[in-house]
Each structure stands twice: as C-alpha cells, then as structure tokens.
Amino acid sequence: MLIKRPTRRQILSNLPTLLLALGFLTYCLGISALGLRRHAALQTHAYDLGIFDQLVWSAAHGHGLYSSILGWHFFGEHVSPILYLLAPLYWIFDDVRSLLVFQTLALASGAIPLWWLAKKHLQNPWLALLCALAYLAYHPLVYVNLYDFHEIALATPLLLFTFWYLDENRYWPFALCLLLAVLCKEEISEIVFILGLYCLIKRRQKLLGAGLMLAGLAIFALDIWVIIPHFRGSDFAFVSRYAYLGDSVPAIIKTLMTRPGYVLEHLCTKTKLEYVLAVFGPVGFLSFLSPSHLLLALPTLAQNLLSDYQPQISINFQYTAPLTPFVFIAAVMGFKNLQGYLSTNWPVGRSRTLAMWIATALIVLLGLRYLADHPTLTYAKYLNPSKDAERIIANLERIPAQASIAAQDSLVPYLSHRRQIYLFSKKHQAEYIVLDSSLAKDKQSDAQYLNSVQDALRQGYAIIYQDRSLLILRKQVQGSTELPAEFMEHLNL
Structure with a gap:
C-alpha cells in the first residue's frame, strides 16, 4: 500500500499547529528547568x-491545611480549596519541585484555549499562533511562573478555558472550569460577578448573567465575612492594603463612590501608569479595542491599581495571574474589531491583510522592546547554582524528618515536608534551628540577625554541627555556644 506524501498545502495548513506544539514544549521545558x-x-x-509545599504535603498526609509558618489554617489567609486537589500530586511525586513543574504545565496549557479562541474569531491560524506565542512569552505570565508557587496561578488557564467554553455555549465544561477557578482563591468571586454582568449585557443571557452575579456576590460574602474570620480569628487582613480608602470593605466601597477625585489622585501615579503599560504593552494595547471584554479584567485591575501594596502594582509577582486571561481575550476580540472597522472602509481582502500587518507589527515591535528585559534573562543567573548551595542543601539531610525546625527564608522550602516548620526570624519553639550567614537574613539587618542568633544560644540552644557559614542548633543538648569565625565573616557589623 502506497503512502501518499503530504502536499505543500497540507504541510502549510498544519504548520501553525506544529509550531504551537513546539512553542508549548519549549516553554514547558525551558521554564521548568529555569x-x-x-x-x-x-x-x-x-x-x-x-x-x-507544607500545605500540599500536609493535605496529602491527611493533616488538613494548617500552616505553622502563618500560625493558622490557610483558610484564615486565603480561601483556596484547590490545594486539596493538588494532594494526589504528592502521592506520586513527593517533592516540592513537582509543584514548580506542575505550575509551569498549568500556565502553559492556557495557550490552548487562547489558540482555539483566536482561530475561531480571527479566521487565521497564523494570527492565532501569534496570539498563543505572545501569551507564552508574556512577561507577567513568566514572572508568575518563576516566582515560587502560588495557587492563584492555576486560575490563569482555568479562566481561559472558562471563557472558551462560554464562547462555545458548552455550559457544563464552562461551569466546571469556573468552579475550579473559584476554588483557587477568594478574589475569583469578583470575576464570577463581572462574568455575569458580561453575560447579561453582551450575550443577552439574563438568567445565566443574573445567576453568576448573585453567585459571585454570595461567594465573596461567604469568603470575606465568614470563612476567613472563622479560621483567622479576626477580620480579612488584606483590607489594610487599601487603608487610605477605609478600614473595612463597606468603608472602601463608600469612599470609591463618594470621593472619585481622591481615588483618582491615588491612581494617577508614575508607578501605576508603568504597571498598566507593562500589562497591556506586550499585546500592542489591542485589549482596549474591545471594551466589553476588557470589562472582565476590571476586578483584578482595580484591585491591583487601588492598592498601596507595592507588589500588587508590579508584574514581578503573582497578582497579575487572574488578569492575564482577560488581557489576551480582549486583545483577540480587539483585533477582531479592528478587522471589522477596516473592512467597512477597505475591500475585504485588503482590510484583513492590513489588519494582520498592523497587529503583527504592534505585537512584534513591542515584543522586541519587552524581550530586551524578559524574565528569563533576569533569572538566567540561576542556571549554574554554586557549589556552596549544593553543600548547604546536602547538610540539611542531617536533621530528622519529623523534627520541628526554624530556618532562614531560603532554607524553608527544603525543610517544609513536616508539620512544624518556622521562619527563624519569627517567634517559635522549634527543636532545631538551621542558619547560614551567607544567605539572606529574612529582612533583618546583619546586627539584628546576629542578635537573634545570640538570643537563641542564651535560651538553651547549642551548636551541634557547623560547616563553614552553616550552623545547626538544637535545644537543650550539649554543644558549643561560641559562634565560629567562618560564620561571623559573612556579617557586616
């Protein structure tokens, strides 16, 4: 039986899909490795x-979501039941690194529904490929991916799948993806509300829209005023990031409605303008050409821009994760609107070609600008960990697996597969303390750090092991209480 060779037309028609698969694979391997x-x-x-890591490990071993670092059940910090669904990951790969790889795979998967959406609405697989690759190269996405692990990162692909299924009128998978997104964090309830408003106004679906709006409000109220206070023993703590607006959610809403000039004054700052440019610049600001879809970004965008907490108005942290899906959805629909506008003034063939070149030029030129300081270049310095790092990590094996430990910040992720792990700089009753003076000092000055170490030695801890700048201390045992010279030489006093 003869096998027909694919024609040139067939090869070209499949090429965008193959290039997308290559981009997906490159992202997964490259970002995971980094x-x-x-x-x-x-x-x-x-x-x-x-x-x-402690939360997922604890859930995997049937201990719930209590965090010894925070000092309370995690639902007192954020309502993130999705963490229970991650527990099976540790049944298979009981290693903190599996969280990092899983997060990369999850974020990369968002390119798939975006590709489907762009192919459907732009009617051009090459433009769809451009959108999907722009997503995989998007600064805020990569920063979220490389900045440790956060449950809110999982909302990015889930919200993209949610919108795709809504656009396809496939309501069961739509409901499932939206439910999973809601399980990521309490702030997704705001997106549920605005998605309901979108269905009501744009799609003319009164029942679905009203249902989503009511569900969003109910989930928000339940999370903020019932679940979090119950587990924390106090009100929702993150209101303090909006202290200039009020000391409670109702007070903040009142200020937003009655003092618009005052609010605008806090919004119009250089830092916040740079944040908006960093979010929308990589897609050529095409998102602004579809206001109805940009509306979906409003809850997260407003939440970040209204905050006085600096990480929220930076793309270097996890706070852009729920915003990213709607930046790209609006960009796709904005480009579709651009095509429609041009087609009213130009012949159809020429208008599509012109629109394609305009969008491509915008994204490529701005992409080149942003590639100059791409996150992968920032993090490339970590590609060759030092021998000191390997030595320090190897020495951590000396501590018993079930022991309670207080450790410096960067050592904690290597020791958090246990029920009692604490930051050294915070109050604790740990049996062991692990320190290395060559590492960051948990936001303490060197003098404060030294004072904390000396306090521990005065309170009954003794040095049971030393390797250069690394010390392992244990409570109520015989050992040295003199700090070695190799430990002291890394302190600037």
Missing part, C-alpha cells in the same frame, strides 16, 4: 513556596 535551577540556587522562599 524554575528548578532557581530552587537549586536557594532562591526560593518560605513566602510562598515553603508555605504551599
């Missing part, structure tokens, strides 16, 4: 990889 090397270089942190 994230793992960053971890190997002791550049991951207690906040938040250590916290999430």
Whole structure:
C-alpha cells in the first residue's frame, strides 16, 4: 500500500499547529528547568513556596491545611480549596519541585484555549499562533511562573478555558472550569460577578448573567465575612492594603463612590501608569479595542491599581495571574474589531491583510522592546547554582524528618515536608534551628540577625554541627555556644 506524501498545502495548513506544539514544549521545558535551577540556587522562599509545599504535603498526609509558618489554617489567609486537589500530586511525586513543574504545565496549557479562541474569531491560524506565542512569552505570565508557587496561578488557564467554553455555549465544561477557578482563591468571586454582568449585557443571557452575579456576590460574602474570620480569628487582613480608602470593605466601597477625585489622585501615579503599560504593552494595547471584554479584567485591575501594596502594582509577582486571561481575550476580540472597522472602509481582502500587518507589527515591535528585559534573562543567573548551595542543601539531610525546625527564608522550602516548620526570624519553639550567614537574613539587618542568633544560644540552644557559614542548633543538648569565625565573616557589623 502506497503512502501518499503530504502536499505543500497540507504541510502549510498544519504548520501553525506544529509550531504551537513546539512553542508549548519549549516553554514547558525551558521554564521548568529555569524554575528548578532557581530552587537549586536557594532562591526560593518560605513566602510562598515553603508555605504551599507544607500545605500540599500536609493535605496529602491527611493533616488538613494548617500552616505553622502563618500560625493558622490557610483558610484564615486565603480561601483556596484547590490545594486539596493538588494532594494526589504528592502521592506520586513527593517533592516540592513537582509543584514548580506542575505550575509551569498549568500556565502553559492556557495557550490552548487562547489558540482555539483566536482561530475561531480571527479566521487565521497564523494570527492565532501569534496570539498563543505572545501569551507564552508574556512577561507577567513568566514572572508568575518563576516566582515560587502560588495557587492563584492555576486560575490563569482555568479562566481561559472558562471563557472558551462560554464562547462555545458548552455550559457544563464552562461551569466546571469556573468552579475550579473559584476554588483557587477568594478574589475569583469578583470575576464570577463581572462574568455575569458580561453575560447579561453582551450575550443577552439574563438568567445565566443574573445567576453568576448573585453567585459571585454570595461567594465573596461567604469568603470575606465568614470563612476567613472563622479560621483567622479576626477580620480579612488584606483590607489594610487599601487603608487610605477605609478600614473595612463597606468603608472602601463608600469612599470609591463618594470621593472619585481622591481615588483618582491615588491612581494617577508614575508607578501605576508603568504597571498598566507593562500589562497591556506586550499585546500592542489591542485589549482596549474591545471594551466589553476588557470589562472582565476590571476586578483584578482595580484591585491591583487601588492598592498601596507595592507588589500588587508590579508584574514581578503573582497578582497579575487572574488578569492575564482577560488581557489576551480582549486583545483577540480587539483585533477582531479592528478587522471589522477596516473592512467597512477597505475591500475585504485588503482590510484583513492590513489588519494582520498592523497587529503583527504592534505585537512584534513591542515584543522586541519587552524581550530586551524578559524574565528569563533576569533569572538566567540561576542556571549554574554554586557549589556552596549544593553543600548547604546536602547538610540539611542531617536533621530528622519529623523534627520541628526554624530556618532562614531560603532554607524553608527544603525543610517544609513536616508539620512544624518556622521562619527563624519569627517567634517559635522549634527543636532545631538551621542558619547560614551567607544567605539572606529574612529582612533583618546583619546586627539584628546576629542578635537573634545570640538570643537563641542564651535560651538553651547549642551548636551541634557547623560547616563553614552553616550552623545547626538544637535545644537543650550539649554543644558549643561560641559562634565560629567562618560564620561571623559573612556579617557586616
């Protein structure tokens, strides 16, 4: 039987799909490798990889979601039941690195529904490929991916799948993906509400729209005023990031409605303008050409821009994760609107060609600008972890697996597979303390750090092991209480 060779037309028609698969694979392998090397270089942190590692490990072993680092059940911090669904990951790969790889695979999967959406609405597989690759190269996405692990990162692909299934009128998978997104974090309830408003106004689906709006409000109220206070023993703590607006959610809403000039004054700052440029610049600002779809980005965008907490107005952290899907959805629909506008003034063939070249030029030129400081270049310095990092990590095996430990920030993610792990700089009653003076000092000055170490030695801890700048202390045992010279030489006093 003769096998026909594919024609040139068939090869070209399949080429965008093959290139997307190549881009997906490159992202997964490259970003996973970079994230793992960053971890190997002791550049991951207690906040938040250590916290999430302990939570998933604890859930996998039937201990619930209590965080010894925070000092309460995680639902007192954020309502993130999705963490229970991650527990099976540790039944198979009981290693913190599996969280980092899983996060990469999850974020990369968002390119798939975006590709489907762009192919459907732009009617051009090459433009769809451009959108999907722009997503995989998107600065905020890569920063979220490489900055430890966060449950909110999982909302990015889930929201993209949610919108795709809504656009296809496939309501059961739509409901499932939206439910999973809601399980990621309490702030997704705001997106549920705005998605309902979108269905009501744009899609003319009164029942679905009203249902989603009511569900969003109910979930928000339940999370903020019932679940979090119950587990924390106090009100929702993150209101403090909006202190200039009020000391409670109702007070903040009142200020937003009655003092628009005051609010605008806090919004119009150089830092916040740069944030908006960094979010929308890589897609050529095409998102602004579809206001109805950009509306879906409003909850997260407003939440970040209204905050006075600096990480929220930076693309370097996890706070853009729920925003990213709607930046790209609006960009796709904005480009579709651009095509429609041009087709009213130009012949159909020419208008599509012109629109394609305009969009491509915008994304490529702005992409070249942003590639100059791409996150992968920032993190490339971690590709070759030092021998010191390898030595320090190897020495951590000396501590019993079940022992309670207090450790410096970057050591915590290596020790968090246990029920009692603490930051050294915070109050604790740990049996062991692990320190290395060559590493970051948990936001303490060297003098404060030294004082904390000396306090521990005065309170009954003794040095039971030393390797250069690394010390392992244990409570109520015989050992040295003199700090060695190799430990002291890394302190600037």
